[in-house]
Every structure is written in C-alpha cells, then in structure tokens.
Amino acid sequence: MPSLAKQLRIIFTSDVHGWLLPIDYATNQQTKRGLGILSSAIKKRDPKSSILIDLGDTIQGSPLMYYHHLHRKIFANPVAVFMNRLRYDYFIPGNHDFNYGRTYLKDFLKQLDVMPLCANIEDQHGLLVKKGYDIIRKQGCKILIIGLTTKYIPNWENPKNIRGLVFNDPVLEAKKIIDKHKDEVDLIIVAYHGGLEKDLQTREKFVEDTGENQGFKLFDSIPEIDILLTGHQHRIICEQLSDTVVLMPGSNGSHLGIIDITIDEHGGKQIKPSLIAAEELEPDLELMAQINDIERANQAFLDEVIGFVPDNNLFIEDPQKARIEKHPIVDFINDIQLEASGAMVSATSLANAVTGFRHQITVRNVLSTYVFANTLTVVQIDGLHLKAYLEKCATYFILEDGEVIVNPSYSYPKLEHYNYDMLDGIDYCFDLTQPFGSRVVSIKYQGQEVLPTQTLTLVLNNYRATGGGDFEMLKNLPVIREIPFNVAELMIDYIRKHKTLRVKAKHNIKLITKKEDC
C-alpha cells in the first residue's frame, strides 16, 4: 500500500546583510559565505513541496549594498535579483532593512517578487507591509506562517525612516493569530527577526530582557508553535525541544536553515531541523553572473584612491589593542563628527572587525573601517548622565592579574565590541581596580572637572543616541539636531576634501590598573 505521508521542506536564510557574492570586500579575497553560495542548495528545492523564507537584515551591511543605495536608480537591487531568481516565498523585514530609509526599502519591496510578512508592524499607510501572516496549503497540508520582527526597532532607527509604523509586541500578536487559527491548520511556523533572551534548555538568561530578543518567550509561552525560525543575533542554533524546533542560521550567508516535515495520514508530525554550512557548498556562478554589472562598478568605486596617510599611523593591526589603547583612527572619526556637528564632545566605537587605513586610502578602506549605516545625532547631556555613560563604557574592561583584558560578556552570546564607546572632547579616567559603576574617577572638559549639573553637547551615532546596546542613560536625552548623513559618507567626503590625513592620538582616556593617582 502506498504511503499517505506528506513531505514538506521549509528553507530559510537570515541576516544575509547584503552578502551576495562570496567576497570579503575589505581584502577582495574569496570567502565561503554569501547567498551566492547558499543558492547552490536552495536551487535544488521543489517549490511545490517547499517554502523559502528570508528573515530580514538582508539589504544592508555590505559594500555592494552601500554602492547600490547610492546608485539605486541605475541598477536593479541585487538582493531582489537574487531573491526573485531563487523564488523566495516570504520576506520578513529586520531592523537594518530600514537603515537606508523608507524610499529605499519601498523600492526594494517593489522590485521583490516575494510577499513581505510582518504581524507586529502596524503600517498606518499600508505602504510597506500589507500582511502579517499567511495560510497556505502545500502537499495537502494546511500551514500557518507568521512573520514577526524585533519590536525594539524604534530604539535604534532614525525616526524618519519608520514614520507611520508602529511596532507591537510580537508575542502578543503571534498569540492572537495562533488562537484564531490553531484548530484549522496542521502546522504553525513563526518566522521572527529577533533572537533568544534565554537558553532554551536551562532557561538561563543570555541578555537583558529589554524586548529586543523575545524568541524564548515565543517558544515558552506558545506551545502550539511547531517551527520557530529566529535571527538577529547572528548565532548558529538548531534545537529540537518538546514539540518545537528552533533554528538560527548565523549571518552573512554562513548557513542555510532546513526543516523537513513528514505528516502521516493521522496528522502525526515528524519534524527534523538541520543547518547546511556555506563552507560545504560551491559558489553558484550562474546566479552570481546576474549582478556582474553592478559588481564591476562597485569594485571600481571601492578601489578609487581618495587620500593619503603620511605618518602611516591609521592602520589597525590588532582591533582589540586598538580599543584598549584608543587607536588614532578613533580620534579621526571623532574629529570628523565634531567638525560635522559643532558639538563639544563626540563618541564613537570600532566595529568587531576593522582595518583602518594604510598609506593610501580607498573607499574600500573607509567602508571596512566604518561598517555601519549610522547617521549622527547631537544631544544635550549633563555631567550626571555623562558619568553614567562612561561607567557603562568602563565595563568593557576587567583586570586579570593586573592585566587589562576585555570583559568576555562583549564576546558572548553575541560579539559586540562595537558597544564600547570612546569619547573625545573630554579627558577621562577609569579606575579598573574598582567595581562596575564606581570606576569613573575623573571627567574633564577643557581642563576642568565636569560638574553633575553642567551641560555639554554630545554627537554620537543614531543607534547609540536611542539607547542601542543597552545604553539606557542616553535614551531620553534632549535631541538638539539630527545629522542625516551616513558616517562613512562623511568620512569619504572629508578624506576627498583634505587628501592628506595627519592625525595625532590624544591619549585622553586613562586606565588605572593599580592603586595610584589619576
């Protein structure tokens, strides 16, 4: 007797961040990650018995997409080209998909032959996301698919990029939809651009429960979910617990999530999750060739020499050391922010991986030194909040046998060295022999100790100005003005204008490692 079991496959990507071609643009070397590799496995799917989903943070994060956002009228959006050819079924917007602004996102969605899905975005003008969930039949199986994104987006994003959008609680929205439809469907899939706040097995806390990551809450409070697809934290997760599978496929096209489902004639389900690593696959040359034109133009743009460093002091050998000792490239970024804003104090950080500049500076060097699509915000800050801000920065360090090392909580569960800020315009001192919260022993502006009630103007990126990275003390500061330019663009313009960069390290951050005077 033939088997009546139905076979179904769910395939998904997340946090591709514009990594389409397997190239590390900082060095132009081949890498083993990118959608142009994962596609070798995606292409083998049978659309009749499979569903292909992208979980967002897709259109921002690579030099190719930076180039595209500058030339979007000339070239088709390369992410849309890839996703359309691979016949994706659903796209869930992630936080970074808003970074290049509404028009850019709208333009992308217009080109995309894929259904955007997000149940917790209330779109007051109905421009971006029209549908929160979908119910479809595949292989005779009735499936509910719910799209969700992190509700924390308004804490980071430039307000003008998300005007008219309300970000509701994803857990409440998912519950409502599931309660309404659970009795009529065979399978429930939740696709959430957000991560896990707790360990699924031990329930141990990974990160503060700010609402940025609510994957555990979804898993724990809605047992009807069969498949929980997650992202945003760039982790590699493939777990099967009680009746739910939970996956997260890394970032930049490092992994592909696959869930195989067998449903027998009595409705019994067998669900098997797995991940395929891009390292095990070969590049998909046919797909990659579809974006040859823009890639050629992008490469020429990246290689243009725009300036020089006569003192050869802006190259970063060791990013860790560059933070501990405050590399002159930090002074350089802060100098540009101070010049662009007229503020008294400037703050910046270095991305997890940064290159800095050798003797000649190309656009490629700038984009691999300032990798975020941040704009700037000028706020007013008093001495009290400034101290709280610096206390948070001081948690980056710990002392081990008198040696300064980086606090491991900046490496796990997520690599986030970019959450250590370095400020210019003031001189300050951390006493690392003291506990967290009592380490800032001196903050001087123009040689004078800053008083708790004294106000200063501070320029910082929009992510941090909205409290991103758990900088609660910065969240509600009075905003003086927004500077709607990308920091990398400001750097490129500055270097083009000045050509020769002479940057002096200011050595304005002092770290005390044993009892001594500051």
Ligand SMILES: [Zn+2]
């Ligand atoms: Zn994200």
